[in-house]
Amino acid sequence: MNNRGGILVLGASSAMARATSAELAQRGYDLYLAGRDTEELSRIAGDLRLRHGVRVVYGAFDALAMETHADFLRRVITDMGDLNGVILAFGDLGHDRDSRDFPGAGRIIAVNFTGAASILSACANYFEGRKSGFIIAISSVAGDRGRQSNYVYGSAKGALSLFMQGLRNRLHPSHVRVITVKPGFVDTAMTYGMPGMFFVATPEYIGQRIVMALDRRSDIVYLPWFWRYIMLIIRLIPERIFKRLRL
Amino acid sequence: MRTKLQPLTGWGRYPRECCELCRPERYADLRPGHAATIARGQGRSYGDAALNKDGLVVLTERINRVLALDETAGILTVEAGTTLGQILDIIVVRGWFLPVVPGTRYVSVGGAIAADIHGKNHHRDGSFGQHVLEIELIASTGERTVCGPNQFSDAFWATVGGMGLTGIIGTVKLEVMRIPSAYTQVEYRKSGDLDHAFRILTDPEFDDHYSVAWIDCLAGGPDLGRSIIMTAHHAPREELPSVSRSRPFITRAPAGIAIPFDMPGWLLKPTTVKAFNALYYTWHGAKNRPVIIDYQRYFFPLDALRSWNRLYGRRGFLQYQCVLPAATAHAGIKNILEILSGSGCAPFLGVLKRLGPPSSGHLSFPMSGFTLAMDIPMDGASLLATLNRIDEIVLEHRGRVYLAKDARLSPARFRAMYERYPDWLVVKRRLDPMNCFQSSLSRRLEMAP
Numbered sequence: 001m002n003n004r005g006g007i008l009v010l011g012a013s014s015a016m017a018r019a020t021s022a023e024l025a026q027r028g029y030d031l032y033l034a035g036r037d038t039e040e041l042s043r044i045a046g047d048l049r050l051r052h053g054v055r056v057v058y059g060a061f062d063a064l065a066m067e068t069h070a071d072f073l074r075r076v077i078t079d080m081g082d083l084n085g086v087i088l089a090f091g092d093l094g095h096d097r098d099s100r101d102f103p104g105a106g107r108i109i110a111v112n113f114t115g116a117a118s119i120l121s122a123c124a125n126y127f128e129g130r131k132s133g134f135i136i137a138i139s140s141v142a143g144d145r146g147r148q149s150n151y152v153y154g155s156a157k158g159a160l161s162l163f164m165q166g167l168r169n170r171l172h173p174s175h176v177r178v179i180t181v182k183p184g185f186v187d188t189a190m191t192y193g194m195p196g197m198f199f200v201a202t203p204e205y206i207g208q209r210i211v212m213a214l215d216r217r218s219d220i221v222y223l224p225w226f227w228r229y230i231m232l233i234i235r236l237i238p239e240r241i242f243k244r245l246r247l
Numbered sequence: 248m249r250t251k252l253q254p255l256t257g258w259g260r261y262p263r264e265c266c267e268l269c270r271p272e273r274y275a276d277l278r279p280g281h282a283a284t285i286a287r288g289q290g291r292s293y294g295d296a297a298l299n300k301d302g303l304v305v306l307t308e309r310i311n312r313v314l315a316l317d318e319t320a321g322i323l324t325v326e327a328g329t330t331l332g333q334i335l336d337i338i339v340v341r342g343w344f345l346p347v348v349p350g351t352r353y354v355s356v357g358g359a360i361a362a363d364i365h366g367k368n369h370h371r372d373g374s375f376g377q378h379v380l381e382i383e384l385i386a387s388t389g390e391r392t393v394c395g396p397n398q399f400s401d402a403f404w405a406t407v408g409g410m411g412l413t414g415i416i417g418t419v420k421l422e423v424m425r426i427p428s429a430y431t432q433v434e435y436r437k438s439g440d441l442d443h444a445f446r447i448l449t450d451p452e453f454d455d456h457y458s459v460a461w462i463d464c465l466a467g468g469p470d471l472g473r474s475i476i477m478t479a480h481h482a483p484r485e486e487l488p489s490v491s492r493s494r495p496f497i498t499r500a501p502a503g504i505a506i507p508f509d510m511p512g513w514l515l516k517p518t519t520v521k522a523f524n525a526l527y528y529t530w531h532g533a534k535n536r537p538v539i540i541d542y543q544r545y546f547f548p549l550d551a552l553r554s555w556n557r558l559y560g561r562r563g564f565l566q567y568q569c570v571l572p573a574a575t576a577h578a579g580i581k582n583i584l585e586i587l588s589g590s591g592c593a594p595f596l597g598v599l600k601r602l603g604p605p606s607s608g609h610l611s612f613p614m615s616g617f618t619l620a621m622d623i624p625m626d627g628a629s630l631l632a633t634l635n636r637i638d639e640i641v642l643e644h645r646g647r648v649y650l651a652k653d654a655r656l657s658p659a660r661f662r663a664m665y666e667r668y669p670d671w672l673v674v675k676r677r678l679d680p681m682n683c684f685q686s687s688l689s690r691r692l693e694m695a696p
Contacts, residue, residue, distance in 0.1 A: 192269070
């Protein structure tokens with residue numbers, strides 16, 4: 001197998017992350033799988049090693065334990081020798097009942113935005129010094145406009161998209177690719193059995209497209225592509241009308 | 248975990264029932280719910296074995312990681328939702344094969360154990376369960392127990408062939424075997440009638456690692472039971488054509504086509520099936536030399552036609568599979584074919600195969616003798632009545648019907664056919680005292696009430 005270097009996958013036990021990892025391993029990248037559920041990570045790691053013959057290691061990572069993030073990244077770099085890229089795939093939709101009061105809403109914001117910003121900052125500093133590499137974050141179309149059904153999650157993902165935009169601007173001179181991925185509905189545990197789903201994509205499709213984005217020049221990737229236009233229309237609805245809609 | 252309500256069927260698309268489904272993605276989430284639960288892998292059992300009306304169906308399709316392959320000992324560790332096809336994609340290129348494969352690559356390991364499936368080599372190598380070394384069984388409490396032929400063997404043998412009713416099968420360790428290449432050498436022999444077919448299937452001179460007969464269930468009179476007997480073995484490297492010899496484990500993925508929608512109900516009527524059978528008989532019967540074909544085309548010919556169950560239209564079909572002990576199998580199968588060819592139903596794809604000694608699974612299907620399987624379009628009460636008559640013949644001959652294919656057997660006949668059911672029940676009650684694991688099949692057959 002031609003070795004292409006190492007990639008850190010944050011939140012590696014989600015279905016989208018698993019599919020993306022498989023796609024990267026297929027291309028010969030070594031992987032570091034990070035997440036909270038290490039039993040799950042060890043299973044995914046075994047599977048990827050056997051199917052693709054690449055080096056796969058895993059370790060515990062908690063997005064909310066922000067004080068540990070710098071040390072965590074240092075350990076990953078030591079372990080992998082070097083890091084070519086990072087994929088941030090963790091996120092938490094939360095429950096409706098959590099998002100009404102602040103302790104619950106605060107947690108959703110902390111996982112999806114503050115925690116993400118914390119580890120991405122550490123990664124950005126590393127890649128800036130290295131003068132190459134890539135940062136990919138899975139945000140969401142929910143971050144494109146606030147809606148009553150999931151505005152806490154949406155605002156955190158929206159903030160993450162803005163953060164990525166800023167990073168892209170900052171790291172451009174250092175030749176670091178920064179890609180924001182905005183999936184629509186994906187058939188995962190997060191959405192399984194949720195009413196009102198349409199145009200549902202498979203995690204395998206998302207994984208393939210995320211890795212394909214590395215070959216292209218895209219900065220912001222909607223998956224599947226038509227969500228760009230759906231969200232464009234949704235953003236164009238005047239607020240005066242939008243506030244009356246039940247979305 | 249969130250669930251959803253959805254109409255669901257087995258592969259035969261009859262019956263159709265509304266079930267509550269959940270689909271865990273993490274191993275820790277693979278456990279039963281509060282309602283009566285059954286695990287479902289690929290839904291390739293034909294009837295109601297993986298349905299659970301008013302209960303919970305736990306889909307295992309995302310619990311499908313291949314965890315380890317020990318190439319010194321020949322042992323593979325996988326999660327139960329992994330399909331045999333996914334395993335073969337990984338192990339064949341390394342020179343290994345599964346000791347037992349059925350007629351499709353789209354079955355899960357969990358399903359293969361729960362139905363204790365057999366392949367074309369049953370007369371030599373036994374059933375799938377006989378090559379399983381360890382099962383991690385997830386109980387109604389979520390507790391995990393490792394069982395195998397040498398530890399908690401009663402739990403193990405109640406699970407092998409136990410139709411998912413002893414718990415959820417989680418992680419599995421099984422044997423894999425070395426193969427010389429990814430190809431098989433196949434021989435076709437024509438038999439003009441049933442006597443001849445039985446003679447070929449039992450003659451040691453014609454026997455091979457794999458053997459099976461395709462049988463024309465619609466031919467009557469002097470042609471009753473005319474067949475094509477197919478025998479095969481894994482082809483040694485030196486038998487391969489020179490282009491494949493340097494890369495003996497690489498095969499081209501077969502191009503498949505999908506049946507995009509339900510075919511009209513008239514497609515598979517006695518006339519069209521008769522025409523197909525005649526064509527098949529002549530075409531394969533004309534091959535008088537061994538041929539080398541890759542393992543996918545030999546073992547899984549129907550997989551090339553994805554969702555072929557749609558050929559039978561909206562009403563679906565029944566697969567009837569029974570086994571009769573060797574001593575009287577010939578007379579019994581002759582009797583069954585006579586009833587069918589006179590009944591006006593159109594059994595498509597009949598398969599006749601010799602089976603070897605049974606496994607220790609209490610509810611395992613195979614026994615020494617001959618098994619007959621056929622797909623019959625569902626046409627309502629008359630077919631059900633015909634199959635009831637055939638059940639009687641099977642019972643007279645001390646045979647049994649395969650539960651993984653069944654959608655209509657009666658509780659009394661089930662008990663008469665599976666004489667080790669009381670032994671199974673003792674273990675089931677110990678493993679699952681609250682009868683948490685149930686399916687539409689288990690309630691229909693009044694298992695463990």
